[in-house]
Amino acid sequence: xxxxxxxxxxxxxxxxxxxxxxxxxxxxxxxxxxxxxxxxxxxxxxxxxxxxxxxxxxxxxxxxxxxxxxxxxxxxxxxxxxxxxxxxxxxxxxxxxxxxxxxxxxxxxxxxxxxxx
Amino acid sequence: xxxxxxxxxxxxxxxxxxxxxxxxxxxxxxxxxxxxxxxxxxxxxxxxxxxxxxxxxxxxxxxxxxxxxxxxxxxxxxxxxxxxxxxxxxxxxxxxxxxxxxxxxxxxxxxxx
Numbered sequence: 333x334x335x336x337x338x339x340x341x342x343x344x345x346x347x348x349x350x351x352x353x354x355x356x357x358x359x360x361x362x363x364x365x366x367x368x369x370x371x372x373x374x375x376x377x378x379x380x381x382x383x384x385x386x387x388x389x390x391x392x393x394x395x396x397x398x399x400x401x402x403x404x405x406x407x408x409x410x411x412x413x414x415x416x417x418x419x420x421x422x423x424x425x426x427x428x429x430x431x432x433x434x435x436x437x438x439x440x441x442x443x444x445x446x447x448x449x
Numbered sequence: 450x451x452x453x454x455x456x457x458x459x460x461x462x463x464x465x466x467x468x469x470x471x472x473x474x475x476x477x478x479x480x481x482x483x484x485x486x487x488x489x490x491x492x493x494x495x496x497x498x499x500x501x502x503x504x505x506x507x508x509x510x511x512x513x514x515x516x517x518x519x520x521x522x523x524x525x526x527x528x529x530x531x532x533x534x535x536x537x538x539x540x541x542x543x544x545x546x547x548x549x550x551x552x553x554x555x556x557x558x559x560x561x562x
Contacts, residue, residue: 336492365550372458374539375493375552382548390549422492435481435500435543438550440492 334359336441338423344447345413353408353444355423362428364406365390365438366398368419375422381406382428413448420445451476451542455553463561464532470525470556472540482523483541484514487555493539499523535560 336357345351357364365380367390377390381400395417397409406425410417424438456471474480481500485493497508504516514525523540540553 363548367552372554374453374455374554375541377549377551380548380550388548391551424493435498435545437495437498438485438493440494442492 334439336423336425336439338421338441338444340444341442342445344449346449347414348412351410351413351446353410353421353423353446355406355408355441356404357406357423357425357439358404359425359439360403361425361439362403363436363438364400364423364425366396366406366408367422367424368392368417369422369443370419378408378421413446415448418446418448451480451544451549451551453540453542453551453553455540455556457556458554459557459559461559461561462530465529467528468526468530468534468558470538470540470558472523472525472553474521474523474540474542476521476542476544478547479545480542481545482514482516483543483550484508484512484523484525485539485541485552487537487539489536496525496538530558530560532560532562534558 362383366378367375376392379398381387421444423441426436426438454473483498484496486496487493497506499516507513512527537555543550
């Protein structure tokens with residue numbers, strides 16, 4: 333079954349304790365992206381990746397890191413989480429035909445709900 | 450850079466009534482436009498998208514949206530809603546040749562019996 337998986341689904345942590353949220357897709361998609369969803373703000377893009385070893389900042393990258401060492405995986409790293417990073421996080425992936433930009437359907441994971449105390 | 454404005458945060462409507470969810474965007478380049486739907490406690494799913502060609506696009510479950518370049522709008526409509534359409538709907542835009550996707554704040558559609 334084609335899917336995007338995220339782990340963990342729920343996480344409670346404390347300020348400053350490093351954490352990683354994993355994201356994996358089995359559709360051989362080039363494009364992967366992380367979003368955070370907050371009430372009244374919709375989804376805001378944190379980072380995206382056009383392919384292995386190619387990443388770039390979205391609109392709200394502060395406090396986050398990503399890596400793309402393999403095509404299927406795109407982990408989100410919070411080196412020193414703070415309470416303002418409490419949010420619902422979504423990973424997404426899509427095809428990225430050369431030169432066309434993100435015109436393809438994005439497939440979303442089930443979300444990771446993070447609470448930073 | 451692009452931006453998206455969804456003009457209504459909540460839209461209550463009775464079952465079998467028509468509905469319109471409004472979306473306006475701004476961009477200095479040509480755009481691709483999307484509507485995604487999020488059912489409670491789930492991730493987002495694509496509802497429909499405009500890439501080029503016909504300005505009216507349709508989904509398999511009766512929704513349609515029309516791209517209006519002069520008004521920079523991409524409103525979503527359905528002539529008769531069902532209880533099962535209760536969800537949050539997000540309008541999104543990405544610029545041709547770019548790599549970012551910008552989402553609106555979402556419109557919560559609540560269909561009442």
